[in-house]
Amino acid sequence: MQPITPTIRVEADDFDLQAEIDALTAGRTDIGAVVSFSGLCRGEKGTLSALELEHYPGMAEAEMTRIAELAIERFSLMGLTAIHRFGKIEPGENIVLVIACSPHRQAAFDGANFVMDFLKTSAPFWKKEHAADGSPRDWVSAKDADDKAQEKWL
Amino acid sequence: MTKLVYFAWVRERIGKPDEDLDLPASVVTVGDLLTHLATLGEEYENALQYPDVIRVAINQEHVEHDEPIAGAREIGLFPPMTGG
Numbered sequence: 342m343q344p345i346t347p348t349i350r351v352e353a354d355d356f357d358l359q360a361e362i363d364a365l366t367a368g369r370t371d372i373g374a375v376v377s378f379s380g381l382c383r384g385e386k387g388t389l390s391a392l393e394l395e396h397y398p399g400m401a402e403a404e405m406t407r408i409a410e411l412a413i414e415r416f417s418l419m420g421l422t423a424i425h426r427f428g429k430i431e432p433g434e435n436i437v438l439v440i441a442c443s444p445h446r447q448a449a450f451d452g453a454n455f456v457m458d459f460l461k462t463s464a465p466f467w468k469k470e471h472a473a474d475g476s477p478r479d480w481v482s483a484k485d486a487d488d489k490a491q492e493k494w495l
Numbered sequence: 496m497t498k499l500v501y502f503a504w505v506r507e508r509i510g511k512p513d514e515d516l517d518l519p520a521s522v523v524t525v526g527d528l529l530t531h532l533a534t535l536g537e538e539y540e541n542a543l544q545y546p547d548v549i550r551v552a553i554n555q556e557h558v559e560h561d562e563p564i565a566g567a568r569e570i571g572l573f574p575p576m577t578g579g
Binding site: 380394395396397399400403404425436437457460461462463464465466467468469479480481482483487 | 555571577578579
C-alpha cells in the first residue's frame with residue numbers, strides 16, 4: 342500500500358468543504374467512509390464580533406503534520422486533510438477542517454476525532470475575542486476538558 | 496545569540512514578537528531561561544510571573560521545562576494553545 346501523505350494547510354482564506362472531500366475521494370474506489378469535522382466561530386449570543394487567530398508560522402504546519410501522521414498510522418486511514426485558518430474570523434465563518442477517509446466508518450470517525458483532540462492541545466494557535474460592543478476582550482483560556490479529551494487517546 | 500519568539504499574551508505583555516538575546520552560561524534549561532527572562536524588566540516579569548503555565552518550543556518542537564537549551568536556534572514562548 343502507498344504511504345498516505347496528509348494534506349495540511351494553514352491559511353487566511355476560507356476553505357470549501359466539498360472541494361476538499363472531492364480532492365480526497367476523486368478516482369478512488371477503496372474508500373468506504375469519509376468523516377469531516379468543521380469548526381465554526383460562534384457569535385456568543387451577539388456579544389462577539391470576531392475571533393482573531395494567531396499562529397506560530399512553521400511550527401503550526403509541522404505540528405499538524407505530526408498529528409496527522411500519527412492518526413494515519415494509528416487508524417490506517419486512506420486519506421486525511423487538516424486545514425486551520427488564521428487572522429480575523431467572524432461568527433458563522435469556518436475556523437478549522439478535518440477530513441478522514443477509511444474503508445469503514447469507525448476508523449474515519451476515530452481518526453477525525455483524534456486529530457481534533459490533539460490539534461486543540463498541541464497545535465500552536467491562539468484565539469483572541471473581539472467584543473461586539475467594542476469593550477476590551479481577552480485571549481481565550483485553555484480548557485481542562487480539552488486536555489482530558491486528548492488524554493483519552495494515550 | 497539565540498532567537499526568541501513570543502505569541503499571544505506572552506507577546507503582548509513582553510511588547511515584541513521576537514528578539515535575539517545573548518544568554519548567560521548559567522542558563523542551562525528552559526526553566527532557567529524563564530527565570531532569567533523574568534529579571535530583564537517589568538514587562539518580562541509580568542509575562543512570566545506564572546512560569547508553570549508558559550509553554551515552550553525549541554526549534555519549533557514542544558519541550559518540557561527541564562529540557563536543556565543547548566543548540567537551540569529558536570525558542571518559542573507562548574500560553575497554552577486554544578486553536579481548533
